[in-house]
Amino acid sequence: MIQVNELKKEYIQKGQMITAVNSISFEVEKGEFFSLLGPNGAGKTTTISILSTILSPTSGNVLINKINVEEDPHKIRQHIGVIFQDPSLDDRLSAQENMDFHGRLYGMSPADRLRRSELLLKMVDLWDRKNSLVRTFSGGMKRRLEIARGLMHRPLLLILDEPTIGLDPKSRRDIWHYIHEARKEWGMTILLTTHYLEEADGADRVAIMNKGKIVAMDTPSKLKQSLGPGLVTLEIPPDKMDQVKNTLLTFYDVRHFSLETESTLKFPMPSSVSSPAVFLQSLPPVLTGFSVGTPTLDDVFISLTGDQQSINI
Numbered sequence: 001m002i003q004v005n006e007l008k009k010e011y012i013q014k015g016q017m018i019t020a021v022n023s024i025s026f027e028v029e030k031g032e033f034f035s036l037l038g039p040n041g042a043g044k045t046t047t048i049s050i051l052s053t054i055l056s057p058t059s060g061n062v063l064i065n066k067i068n069v070e071e072d073p074h075k076i077r078q079h080i081g082v083i084f085q086d087p088s089l090d091d092r093l094s095a096q097e098n099m100d101f102h103g104r105l106y107g108m109s110p111a112d113r114l115r116r117s118e119l120l121l122k123m124v125d126l127w128d129r130k131n132s133l134v135r136t137f138s139g140g141m142k143r144r145l146e147i148a149r150g151l152m153h154r155p156l157l158l159i160l161d162e163p164t165i166g167l168d169p170k171s172r173r174d175i176w177h178y179i180h181e182a183r184k185e186w187g188m189t190i191l192l193t194t195h196y197l198e199e200a201d202g203a204d205r206v207a208i209m210n211k212g213k214i215v216a217m218d219t220p221s222k223l224k225q226s227l228g229p230g231l232v233t234l235e236i237p238p239d240k241m242d243q244v245k246n247t248l249l250t251f252y253d254v255r256h257f258s259l260e261t262e263s264t265l266k267f268p269m270p271s272s273v274s275s276p277a278v279f280l281q282s283l284p285p286v287l288t289g290f291s292v293g294t295p296t297l298d299d300v301f302i303s304l305t306g307d308q309q310s311i312n313i
């Protein structure tokens with residue numbers, strides 16, 4: 001469905017050149033749910049702006065459904081639905097009017113527009129508010145309406161740029177429910193950008209982006225497995241911290257910690273360790289806590305980028 005080849009985008013900002021997207025390549029299959037995961041400034045919005053024909057690349061190319069986005073942007077727009085990071089509804093129109101207007105832009109017949117908008121407004125629980133002006137809607141209602149509108153013309157590819165940012169957990173769950181319903185109905189492909197790890201965890205594959213580059217790309221479970229048998233968390237009295245760190249460095253060559261506080265260390269289980277019990281016995285007898293957990297995508301991200309800061313904000 002999507003082929004991205006050596007895509008690059010440079011911006012000039014205050015006389016300085018910024019490489020927002022630095023020669024990335026990836027492919028997304030038809031029907032796949034693919035996520036670009038990365039912190040602010042990683043280049044996610046720039047990438048999908050090129051995919052949705054809003055920006056042109058500095059170099060490289062993008063094919064959607066085998067069509068080059070630069071050669072036939074009009075055709076591309078017929079195939080895709082886009083839900084932008086910033087809302088783009090018309091506040092002065094009602095919910096139904098926003099849906100209808102979108103259907104007209106896509107050349108849908110009046111009967112089809114009516115049918116689709118009823119079905120979709122019901123799906124996102126806005127049918128009883130169909131005649132209310134959008135400016136009277138809460139943030140969550142607006143988001144739901146944007147999703148319904150994005151699905152109006154049955155796009156083959158739905159592109160979502162941080163769609164649930166700032167929403168409460170219930171609205172986030174609801175929105176995912178609607179998207180998955182639509183996905184089942186016509187085998188829609190989904191490209192999501194997010195910095196919420198639990199959202200990326202639901203994807204078939206994830207590309208982790210950092211500073212314009214893709215630093216890893218795989219299924220969420222394979223990405224987590226790549227960290228090895230588990231993540232160790234040690235609780236240590238602060239005055240014994242140096243002693244424990246010294247042992248880890250000397251015997252296991254552990255130098256990097258994904259979480260380091262005054263009393264906690266977190267790091268991938270060293271590969272030379274035969275069992276957690278043996279590992280525990282080899283550490284100074286000062287620990288107040290020891291656990292081995294399954295790595296999360298957060299841990300994968302930190303180990304790949306060396307970034308101490310969690311991206312799950």
Ligand SMILES: Nc1ncnc2c1ncn2[C@@H]1O[C@H](COP(=O)(O)OP(=O)(O)O)[C@@H](O)[C@H]1O
Binds near residue numbers: 012044045
């Ligand atoms: N229109 C623009 N002009 C100049 N720089 C930009 C523009 N848009 C984005 N950037 C810069 O490009 C980089 C990537 O931004 P963006 O694609 O928005 O990342 P993300 O969506 O992952 O937060 C950032 O350093 C950002 O400041």
Ligand SMILES: [Mg+2]
Binds near residue numbers: 044045085161162
């Ligand atoms: Mg963005």
